[in-house]
Amino acid sequence: MTLRTSISPPAVAPTQILDAPSKHHMWQRISPYIYIGPAVIYLIIFMIIPVVQGIQLSFTKTPLVRPDGGTGVGLENYSRLLSSPQFYNSLGATILYTAATVIFAVAIGAGSALLLNQAFKGRTIVRAIITLPWAVPTVATALIFSWIFNRSDGVLNEVVGVLGVGQQGWLVDPKYGMAAVVLTSVWKVMPLVMLVVLASLQSIPSELYEATRMDGAGALETFKAVTWPHIAPTVRVVTLLMTIWSIRRFEIIYLLTGGGPVDSTNTLVVNVYRQAFSNQELGRAAAIGALGLVLSLLVTVVYFMMERRNAAKEA
Amino acid sequence: MTTKEAPPVLRTAAHKRRLKAPGTRNFSKPVRYLMLAALVLFSGFPLYWMLNTALSQDSELYGQAQGWWPHWERLADLGDVIGSVPIFKWLTNSMVIAGGTTLLSLIFAVLAGYALSRFKFHGKGAAGFLLFATQMLPEALLVVPIYALFASLGLLNGMGGLILANVAFTMPVSVWIIKGAIDAIPYEIEEAAAVDGCPRVTILSLVLTPLILPSIAAAAVINFFDGWNEFLLAKTFIAERDLWPASVGLASFIGQYLTSLNSVMAAALLFTLPALVFFLLVQRRIVSGLTAGSVKG
Numbered sequence: 001m002t003l004r005t006s007i008s009p010p011a012v013a014p015t016q017i018l019d020a021p022s023k024h025h026m027w028q029r030i031s032p033y034i035y036i037g038p039a040v041i042y043l044i045i046f047m048i049i050p051v052v053q054g055i056q057l058s059f060t061k062t063p064l065v066r067p068d069g070g071t072g073v074g075l076e077n078y079s080r081l082l083s084s085p086q087f088y089n090s091l092g093a094t095i096l097y098t099a100a101t102v103i104f105a106v107a108i109g110a111g112s113a114l115l116l117n118q119a120f121k122g123r124t125i126v127r128a129i130i131t132l133p134w135a136v137p138t139v140a141t142a143l144i145f146s147w148i149f150n151r152s153d154g155v156l157n158e159v160v161g162v163l164g165v166g167q168q169g170w171l172v173d174p175k176y177g178m179a180a181v182v183l184t185s186v187w188k189v190m191p192l193v194m195l196v197v198l199a200s201l202q203s204i205p206s207e208l209y210e211a212t213r214m215d216g217a218g219a220l221e222t223f224k225a226v227t228w229p230h231i232a233p234t235v236r237v238v239t240l241l242m243t244i245w246s247i248r249r250f251e252i253i254y255l256l257t258g259g260g261p262v263d264s265t266n267t268l269v270v271n272v273y274r275q276a277f278s279n280q281e282l283g284r285a286a287a288i289g290a291l292g293l294v295l296s297l298l299v300t301v302v303y304f305m306m307e308r309r310n311a312a313k314e315a
Numbered sequence: 316m317t318t319k320e321a322p323p324v325l326r327t328a329a330h331k332r333r334l335k336a337p338g339t340r341n342f343s344k345p346v347r348y349l350m351l352a353a354l355v356l357f358s359g360f361p362l363y364w365m366l367n368t369a370l371s372q373d374s375e376l377y378g379q380a381q382g383w384w385p386h387w388e389r390l391a392d393l394g395d396v397i398g399s400v401p402i403f404k405w406l407t408n409s410m411v412i413a414g415g416t417t418l419l420s421l422i423f424a425v426l427a428g429y430a431l432s433r434f435k436f437h438g439k440g441a442a443g444f445l446l447f448a449t450q451m452l453p454e455a456l457l458v459v460p461i462y463a464l465f466a467s468l469g470l471l472n473g474m475g476g477l478i479l480a481n482v483a484f485t486m487p488v489s490v491w492i493i494k495g496a497i498d499a500i501p502y503e504i505e506e507a508a509a510v511d512g513c514p515r516v517t518i519l520s521l522v523l524t525p526l527i528l529p530s531i532a533a534a535a536v537i538n539f540f541d542g543w544n545e546f547l548l549a550k551t552f553i554a555e556r557d558l559w560p561a562s563v564g565l566a567s568f569i570g571q572y573l574t575s576l577n578s579v580m581a582a583a584l585l586f587t588l589p590a591l592v593f594f595l596l597v598q599r600r601i602v603s604g605l606t607a608g609s610v611k612g
Contacts, residue, residue: 139563290456
């Protein structure tokens, strides 16, 4: 473009006429980068570089007090992790926590959505009450549940006491620690599932229901023929999100049990934090974090493979 | 993909009819009410208990059973109760952190969302992938290297550093929300302005931004409460008690009972209420925004 400008014969203010669009064109080409650039550079500095550094850190022995003074140890962190029962316990806790939280949150959340998709008096208020926990800050959630679960003065023990069960240490007994943490998590995240599924339910055209009713279908058949096919993609997406978020959930677990009792809730992310800031071993912490990342990626890949298979089936 | 199928529900006659459509009745009436009651109890009780604890007498919290009903008369002494916790200082810090996070995040998000919505350019797919993939990174993996980075830059123990770190986690979702909003605005409006010789920056700030204000507001609320609630980074980066946000301050009371629990709960209630109110105001937008951000790859 610029070349053409320079050899064009001089006419009435030629450069102005011809230069303007070419400059404009150049500007057109770089301007998207000016808009997207800041965000991309920001994420590279604060996300991508730290991830790369984290992975580098996992090949070193680095003390917390001197984060930049690590010594390379090759794969030692990984080989030690992969041969330590504590790591497998942590992996197991992550999988158990994730599976339980996702199953209960999706089942209760989708069930509530079905209930709330029906007209009844006080629907708005009921929906508001069921949704509120999602907006409660995590720290406040942990504070209230740690009081409810309190061994000597908690209300849960008061209630089970009426049923003739003795006081239980819900957060300090290895039998109950995981259950208590899962219950709290489900309380907090279930509303999101409910809201998303409810939105999907409300987008089902009523004609579809009328058509199946004309065919004389019962409630269960209608659910199988109309409701479920319509909400299934949404349920799948929300399950994926719940899974990824559960794998990386830190606050609720850390604040309620700190990974205990006896490491029974020591999920990978809690483990990372304890290795880094209690044991002051940044290298080993980073190695656990990297393996946790692999787990998240694995879940995502499996999800996209399933989606692709579903799409192929439908086509 | 979910949001495309789920337009905002209009309160029309058709909508009401749809709710009463016979096909949607999956449960018989008594069973339905029983299940609803169980749900309301499950979701509502802990919040009620928080209020009840905040309004309880010191004596009934320990040793003897806590009463089932709040002592409303204690509302009058709530000021003193809260006085034993430096909650206002911490709430102010939370406000600064959340406000800074929101502002910075939105500036990046409006610019990036505009680029993703209105331009075709090389690397667009890669930028979109970056914005999508970074949402999946666990904070706990990043906290160690970001801590190391901030230690070397002298950014630890300050709210500025915390804001910078928060933005990295909240911005991607905002970008998707803004992009979605701009996608929904017909391009002709900008074309008319462009023909009039308006530069793009002016179009974006004076023509588009007012049109997508509701989405910007929704993104702002999400960002604000991400910053308001954030705990892990704040706990790791800020050691000084006076600089703590309320999340870290309140968490320091978990499992220690030196400070009377009704004070702590009252403080926690103050920390929770703004989140609840704002959430109820913009609930629907938050949900569609979050799913849009997480789903579009």
